[in-house]
Amino acid sequence: MLTIYGVLRSRASRTDWLARELGLAYERVPVIQAYRLSDPDAPDTPLNTASPAFRAINPNGRIPAVTDGDVTLCESLAINLYLAKRHGGPLAPADLREDGLMTMWTLWAATECEPHTLPILLHGEGTSARDRAAVADAVEAVGGAFAVLAAALDEGGGHVVGGRFTVADLNLAEVFRYAQGQASLFAGHPAVARWLDACQARPAFRAMMAERAREFD
Ligand SMILES: N[C@@H](CCC(=O)N[C@@H](CS)C(=O)NCC(=O)O)C(=O)O
Structure with a gap:
């Protein structure tokens, strides 16, 4: 049995969605x-x-983590x-080539994109840590990644690997959604806007977000 450790107001949303x-x-x-706790001890x-x-x-000391039989990750x-x-199907790589591409997009999301999209979420309008300069720097820094993703989506028929929704789209979508407070980035790259809308219209994403919204009531 798979166990996912983490509240959904965290990167555990990624694994719960998948x-x-x-x-x-x-x-x-x-x-x-x-x-989030006044006295964690x-x-x-x-x-x-x-x-x-x-x-x-x-x-x-970070969420998410999972245990799956004797595997802990x-x-x-x-x-x-x-x-x-592990579970296969259309979200998984069909062969080594797709595996390489899905790994590439995932590492790109983590290393080249998240360091810029996260400050947009953390320091954007309405946050307690509002920092206009940090957001402006992040928007500037992530522009190239939006252009790269838009070109890949145009070439790939709306997905980054295999012409279908895969774990690579999901992993990217969870990183690019942090930038949703900056409408100009999406207006400048409509292919990314359409793709993220389609990812977030999926029943599994909506179900995860509905549970997340109820989480700290
Ligand atoms: N690179 C890690 C980052 C995990 C991470 O930073 N998780 C945050 C929540 S989104 C956390 O556990 N923070 C706990 C803390 O700082 O005490 C991943 O993608 O899983």
Whole structure:
């Protein structure tokens, strides 16, 4: 049985979305970020990223993590590649070539895109850490990635690998959605806007987001 550790207001959304896409039976343990708690070490505190019991699963103290039989993994995007390959189907690579491409897009998302899209989310309009300069720098820095993705989507018929929705689209979509507060980026690259809308219209994404919206009530 697959267990996903993490609240959905975190990168655990990525793995929960994928598990729903794959139709997996899984349990989710709502480990919360320690920084959301006033005293993460209090005796009655919920399981959190500083809890020794969770650190035994992910010594980095970050969510998500998963256990799947005797496999324990952290790093959201790597977990997603593993789960897609383990369960197969259209979201998974059909061959080594597709595997290479899905790995490439996933590492590109993590290393070249997320460092710029995340500040747009964290410091954008309406956040408690509003920082216009940081957002302006991030928008400038991520423009090239939007252009690269738009060209790939145009060439690939609306998807980055195999002409179909795959784990590579899902991993990219979870990184590019952080930039949604900057409409100008999407207006300048309509192929990216259409693609992200289509990814987020998927029933599995909507179900995950609906559960996420109820999470801290
Ligand atoms: N590269 C990691 C990053 C994981 C990460 O930073 N998770 C955040 C929540 S989105 C976290 O666990 N923060 C806990 C903390 O800072 O205490 C991944 O993609 O899984």
